[in-house]
Amino acid sequence: MKLSRRFYTRSDVLLIARSLLGKCLCSFFEGTTTKGMIVETEAYDGLRDKACHSYKGKRTKRTETMYRQGGVAYVYLCYGLHHLFNVVTNKEGRADAVLVRAIEPLDGVKTMLGRRKMEKVVPALTAGPARVSMALGITTRHNGRNLLGGEIWIEHGRVISSKEIQSSPRVGVAYAGEDAALPWRFFLKDNPWVSCS
DNA sequence: CAGCAGATTGACT
């Protein structure tokens, strides 16, 4: 069952980042469904987070999507070659987002292997934000896509207890001053599909 | 307009 609009429009992005653990991120392109359980996320707190693209209300062509109502995909190009998938949350204008950093493959594994040009199912298949996008076939073409539609969506999955959730500072945001130390990366304890522990 | 850094990854020493 798909998550509803209401899941995404809540105002606490940290709560949403934690709630997304155990949920299933799904895509349907060219007749094939691929699906994986989210095991690692990072929260980006819109206007007041130095690590966030929308810090202090910055608007560019790239970040315009972040300002939309929660429940759409924010996909941007990182280092000129990696497509990173985020879930936009909160109300229109707040520009909060959750980066999905790793999933555990569930369905369409052969398709994922083909997209990643890999032969064996190992953590490198989907552990890492750019790897998640590539395995699911998500690119910047899908920036702004509605997560309640038929191409990219998130389903209820396994119920996660708070004891299973571990947190740490976010990866690759050293430039963000004091916000770099915030423990806003969330992942499932001892899960082999997490990008780094 | 040049230079540089970035929510990363894979190939190679």
Place this chain on the structure above:
DNA sequence: GTCAATCTGCTGC
């Protein structure tokens, strides 16, 4: 462990 790949957007001349 090191480094190149390659696009967007910011900074400074």
